[in-house]
Amino acid sequence: MVYRKLAIIGEVGAGKTRLISSMSEIQPFETEAESSIDIGKKYTTVGIDYGRISLSEDSALGLYGVPGQERYSFLWELVKESLWGLLVLVKYGEEPNYQNLNKLLTFFEPQNKEVACVVGVTHCENASDQDLTALNSEIQAILEHHKLVAPVLYVDPRNKESATSLLHVINSINGSFSA
Amino acid sequence: MSNNIEIRAELLDGIKELCQSDRGIVLVSLCTTDGFSIKSFASKELSGEADKLAAMSSTISALSDSSAKQVLANKFDVTIVESEAGNILFVRATYLKLPCVLTVAAKSGLALALARYKTKTLAKKIGSIV
Numbered sequence: 001m002v003y004r005k006l007a008i009i010g011e012v013g014a015g016k017t018r019l020i021s022s023m024s025e026i027q028p029f030e031t032e033a034e035s036s037i038d039i040g041k042k043y044t045t046v047g048i049d050y051g052r053i054s055l056s057e058d059s060a061l062g063l064y065g066v067p068g069q070e071r072y073s074f075l076w077e078l079v080k081e082s083l084w085g086l087l088v089l090v091k092y093g094e095e096p097n098y099q100n101l102n103k104l105l106t107f108f109e110p111q112n113k114e115v116a117c118v119v120g121v122t123h124c125e126n127a128s129d130q131d132l133t134a135l136n137s138e139i140q141a142i143l144e145h146h147k148l149v150a151p152v153l154y155v156d157p158r159n160k161e162s163a164t165s166l167l168h169v170i171n172s173i174n175g176s177f178s179a
Numbered sequence: 180m181s182n183n184i185e186i187r188a189e190l191l192d193g194i195k196e197l198c199q200s201d202r203g204i205v206l207v208s209l210c211t212t213d214g215f216s217i218k219s220f221a222s223k224e225l226s227g228e229a230d231k232l233a234a235m236s237s238t239i240s241a242l243s244d245s246s247a248k249q250v251l252a253n254k255f256d257v258t259i260v261e262s263e264a265g266n267i268l269f270v271r272a273t274y275l276k277l278p279c280v281l282t283v284a285a286k287s288g289l290a291l292a293l294a295r296y297k298t299k300t301l302a303k304k305i306g307s308i309v
């Protein structure tokens with residue numbers, strides 16, 4: 001059995017927990033706690049979100065979501081090694097927390113570990129093309145700063161097909177790494 | 180982002196009382212289940228990263244809760260980490276009706292049963308503050 005590992009990172013409310021529950025074949029293991037501050041939703045992840053997808057008869061993909069806040073960096077540590085892919089979710093609509101994004105990318109350093117990385121922009125179903133283009137170029141600037149090449153895609157974590165399409169992109173990046 | 184939870188005198192008194200009751204107690208910390216520190220006291224020898232400790236306590240309480248629910252169909256009450264140097268206890272609590280975790284670390288000189296009793300007593304006391 002080949003077991004691969006995908007880490008899903010990004011700030012609070014980006015859609016990490018939802019994405020895993022959309023994609024996973026098993027009932028995901030979630031660690032939600034009621035939020036004591038206003039973060040725009042009732043529950044927040046305080047541990048790991050875990051889900052699984054079988055890729056073929058003898059291979060499976062583990063989905064690992066971790067909280068984005070830096071005080072949870074001891075959990076980032078747990079999922080950082082031997083990744084098949086890194087998925088970075090960015091929430092459209094409010095000014096993204098670039099400082100947080102920088103911290104996450106510095107920590108996971110996909111460019112140095114040759115880990116396939118994809119950025120998924122969420123909450124953007126009603127965004128105008130113009131706004132998306134603006135966000136896209138800001139994200140590109142950050143990626144460049146980290147010397148990181150990664151496609152930026154629009155995704156709806158609530159939709160299984162949309163979520164799964166990200167996996168195909170990561171898969172094809174991995175194909176070109178090994179070629 | 181930070182929390183603005185009122186620190187009542189009864190809370191401070193309760194924590195102080197526990198700290199002073201035995202020299203083996205090196206840490207007492209109360210945090211919300213979503214990982215924000217409310218009040219924490221640590222002896223000088225411990226590095227005091229209250230926000231990280233609060234995050235860890237919230238993770239452990241969530242994992243404990245998931246396990247207890249999965250296996251015992253019940254909520255968790257206490258999780259204990261034992262080591263040669265001492266024990267860490269994580270006890271479910273409420274403070275001003277907020278779900279919280281009370282974390283206490285005691286050196287091995289303090290018997291686990293006693294540390295557990297003292298910690299649960301404080302948790303009960305904190306829960307009665309409304």
Ligand SMILES: Nc1nc2c(ncn2[C@@H]2O[C@H](COP(=O)(O)OP(=O)(O)O)[C@@H](O)[C@H]2O)c(=O)[nH]1
Binds near residue numbers: 012017045122125
């Ligand atoms: N409208 C909309 N809602 C979304 C989208 N992605 C996630 N959500 C919702 O946003 C909320 C926060 O998502 P969650 O998965 O908890 O975020 P996390 O903090 O990254 O784990 C949930 O209610 C999701 O259903 C999206 O693309 N569009």
Ligand SMILES: [Mg+2]
Binds near residue numbers: 016018044045
């Ligand atoms: Mg989450």
